[in-house]
Amino acid sequence: MSVLRTEHVTMRFGGVTAVDDLNLHVEKGEIVAVIGPNGAGKTTAFNQITGVYTPTEGKIFLEPVNSSQEVDITGMRPDKIVSMGIARTFQNIRLFSKQTVLDNVLIAQHLHVKSTLPGAIFYWPNYCKEEKAMREKAMHLLERVGLADNCGDLATSLPYGLQRRLEIARALATNPKLLLLDEPAAGMNPTETLELTHFVREIRDEFQLTILLIEHHMQIIMDISDRIYVLEFGKTIADGVPAEIQNNQRVIDAYLGVVEDA
């Protein structure tokens, strides 16, 4: 069964149809890419899946963490959706700028805290245990993304590439089943991009994730993804494995043909 499935998802803003009848499905362990020219509705689709927007029409189904039963998550609150197992990163990095690297990852684990507010304030043993476990997990994740030495730095003091990595670490801290990456390679140089490709595959295997990503770098997409959806003006114009997409005339016309050197 699919981890994520959308049925006829449509998003209209006034007269503009940003996403038109999107039907995608992501299977367990897959890396699926959504591509398309600027304004094709990719990020809007992400915002619908993560609950930022409620779709005008259509339904979104998720197979939550620790469950094999599909659940309708259409129009749920974003924080509820996160607790069911979807984590995301943002196109324009949105770290908690005034917090340290470690705190950024700790904050993302807050949703799993079971202790109450008084428990946290009066050092109840349960909370101390939780806090310790959270710190250990955070440090483990930071080590994993190579940021353990920076754990005390302000998040925004990191170089751009590391900020992206921190955002991924932060998303992983919520214990997701499905990870949505919104242009993870934006602003990266070729070496960093190559590193990222490996990194995404590694975390997929290590954390048993399913990954849905938006990207513009054709190289990454062709390397990394198992399947690709191509959007143009909100409509899905093609889907399939990378080889098919590369040779699809409509896609070439709409997108690849324009950016010849990508």
Place this chain on the structure above:
Amino acid sequence: MSGFNGRSYPGLVGMLDGRKRRNLALSIVAVIVITVFLYMAQNGFILDAYGVRILRLCAVYSICALSLNLIQGYTGQFSLGSAGFMALGAYVTSILSMTDANREAVYYLKPMAPWLMKIHLDYGIALILGGVLAGLVALLIGIPVLRLKGDYLSIATLGFSEIIRIVLNNAQSISNGATGLKNIDPTANIWWCFCALVLVLLFMTRLFHSSYGRAFLAIRDDEVAAEAMGISIFKHKMMAFVASAVIAGIGGGLMASVLGAVTPVLFRHMMSYDILLIMVLGGTGTMTGALLGGFIYIIAKEALRFMDSGFAIGFIQVPAIAGLRMVMFSVLLMIVVLFYHKGLSGGKEFSWDRLFGFPKKIAARFSKKSEKAGAGK
């Protein structure tokens, strides 16, 4: 190489330990000095009754500034409802702990409601109940209000605060209406005020070292990202709002006892602005700031009293203008906002290391300036 490291490392640790030990020693000395000072002040050795009253007010205003800081400085929700919650705390505490004789004397226009007449509580319990009631009202107000953001939120909280005041103004048999309450027992002596202040400080320190505090800070920094990390925005804003109201209620309860009399007029929107001014003056988002602001504001307000009654600068005679000192405060606030936009605390919490580093920092700044001036020539 390893030998070198082996030798120098313990030395470094020793130095760090030395600094920590020094800071601990200084903290202990500071606590003792402050306690002794407060003890002597309470027993009338150093300060007269007037001075003691100002000291108590300083602590009370600091508590209220901390309460505003919790919701605005740390959670980023611009609430202007402080005065309403303080009023609730002040009235509940004073009414519940008032003696029968005083009740008869105070409620002379219309007697107190019979059900209320039966309730007599210790000041401490009444104070806690005042905080709890303020918290409960915050819970009710929060449901509609916390869905708003930014300016809308502050206007809505300001409105609710006025509603609370107007209810108090008209509930004659409960709050004694516009005449207010008089002869409130001065139970809240220096110990009450400063113990409450220390407890609030401890509460906030613990809170912001816990996961919940981190969630509040996350909401302040980036609400969208916080929600995308699974933090329930509404629930956490509500927690911060209620906690802030409880603290404000306790501050109000203490204030009533320090002042000896409260009327609804005392808790007009001006009170909320005073608290806001204290917080901004000291530095939004720091506890040090709230303390600095509270003490400086109250002491300066008293020290500048001469400005209202006319004074002379050299040959220039300034006539008596009521409210001139408040103009002074506006100027002071503008200076702070323009030159120290992080407030007097500089947006950082107090630490001994920072205190000792301060002269060096100033010296560095001056030498830089003189260098620049030298280069200019």
